[in-house]
Amino acid sequence: MSTETRYPPLPSSWADAMAALAGTAGTERFPGALRQILGQCCSFDSMIISRYDGARPPVSLYQDLDELQAAITVEFYASGPYLLDPLYQACRNGCAPGAYRLLDLAPEAFYRSEYYRAFYRKINISDEIGVLVQDGPERWFIVSLARFARQQRFEPADTDRLNAVFKVITAAVRRQWGQAETAVQGGPQDGWEDRMQTFGAGVLSPREQEVVQLILQGHSTPSAAAYLGIAEGTVKVHRHHAYSKLGISSQAELFSMATRHLAAG
Numbered sequence: 001m002s003t004e005t006r007y008p009p010l011p012s013s014w015a016d017a018m019a020a021l022a023g024t025a026g027t028e029r030f031p032g033a034l035r036q037i038l039g040q041c042c043s044f045d046s047m048i049i050s051r052y053d054g055a056r057p058p059v060s061l062y063q064d065l066d067e068l069q070a071a072i073t074v075e076f077y078a079s080g081p082y083l084l085d086p087l088y089q090a091c092r093n094g095c096a097p098g099a100y101r102l103l104d105l106a107p108e109a110f111y112r113s114e115y116y117r118a119f120y121r122k123i124n125i126s127d128e129i130g131v132l133v134q135d136g137p138e139r140w141f142i143v144s145l146a147r148f149a150r151q152q153r154f155e156p157a158d159t160d161r162l163n164a165v166f167k168v169i170t171a172a173v174r175r176q177w178g179q180a181e182t183a184v185q186g187g188p189q190d191g192w193e194d195r196m197q198t199f200g201a202g203v204l205s206p207r208e209q210e211v212v213q214l215i216l217q218g219h220s221t222p223s224a225a226a227y228l229g230i231a232e233g234t235v236k237v238h239r240h241h242a243y244s245k246l247g248i249s250s251q252a253e254l255f256s257m258a259t260r261h262l263a264a265g
Contacts, residue, residue, distance in 0.1 A: 014040050021172055030176050031062035034143075034169075041165060042129070042158035044145040048073065051177060052091060054138040055195065055262060058082055061141075061177055073123045080259035081119040084216060086110070087130035091140040095132065097170065099162035101154050102128040109220040114255040127153040131162060133170050135178045143173070199261045200246065208242040211235055215251065216258050 017040055020033040035047050046065055050058040057078040063070055082088050086106040095105070103110065110116055123146075131143035147154065162169070196216075200209050207228075214224040221239075225232045248254055 018168075021168075025172070025175055030172075034172060034176075035064075037165070037168070037172075038131075038143070038145060038162070041161035042145070042154065043147075044129070045148045045151065046125075046144075046146045048144040048146075049173075050142050050144070051135075052082075052088060052140045052142065055083070055092075058088075058142075069123070072119075077119060080256070081115060083259050083262040084113075084115040084255070086115075087128075087132065087142055087144070089217075090130075091132055091134070091142070097132050097134045098166055099129055099131045099159045101156075101159055102130065104159075105130075107217050107219055108223050112220050114216065114251045118252060118255050124149045126151045129154050129159060129162065131166070131169060133173045135174055139179070141173050141177065143169070195262050196258075199258055200242065203245050204242050205238075208238050208245070211238040212242050212254065212258075215239065215254065 017033070017036045021030075021037050024030045024033040031047075031049065034049075038044070038047070046069075047062070048060065048065070049062040050060050052058050060074045060078070063074055065073055077085075086102060087100070090100065090105045107113065125146040126149050127147050129145040131145070133141040133143070135141060196213055197209070200212060204212065210228060211224060214227060219227060221232050221235050225235045228235070243249060243254070246254070246257060248257060
């Protein structure tokens with residue numbers, strides 16, 4: 001009697017997708033083949049692939065958006081908002097490579113954050129998964145899979161399936177665009193948290209800096225108060241003083257000032 005383990009056959013669509021991925025490596029048809037593979041794991045409406053080198057603006061490697069959407073989602077994003085993107089922050093702050101739903105990484109008050117108000121709500125999507133692929137100490141690829149507005153949000157099973165084939169995704173992306181053996185021009189940079197801690201240095205008090213950083217990360221007044229162990233009214237006072245010292249009057253101005261500081265490194 002044979003003791004050979006019998007495995008159920010893979011669906012023909014998966015085999016076709018794998019063949020396409022292998023056959024298009026190194027060509028301009030590769031992103032389409034990668035999209036086909038990822039589509040076997042979960043449904044999505046758009047895919048954007050970007051490379052991040054330290055704190056430098058991301059480089060768009062692929063996107064399937066129309067001209068108007070691309071102007072906001074790719075070009076405006078790269079002008080500064082990317083620095084406050086929870087997916088980018090996760091890469092900069094030591095998150096393990098893998099597939100994550102945005103809301104698994106975003107702060108509690110994401111929908112009240114300046115990043116959401118200034119950027120995210122303008123791109124007309126209901127949910128996003130980020131596939132985070134590391135290609136060196138300071139270099140990451142993020143494959144962003146999005147569902148448009150009014151579509152059902154992603155479920156944990158979607159990231160589970162993506163993570164089940166994450167090694168395949170990583171190997172394919174690195175083979176296509178990876179340069180792990182090449183040092184990033186300009187050398188290693190400080191971590192995102194280190195640069196954020198210097199925002200307002202010499203102008204704000206340590207507590208005011210903490211409050212400002214929490215605001216930028218998307219914390220509401222109650223959330224910041226709970227995090228710092230102080231009263232909500234005290235948070236408001238620190239925020240008011242910080243804005244006054246920085247010469248600003250709104251979160252939008254704070255966002256703009258912080259992104260310029262972070263981009264300057």
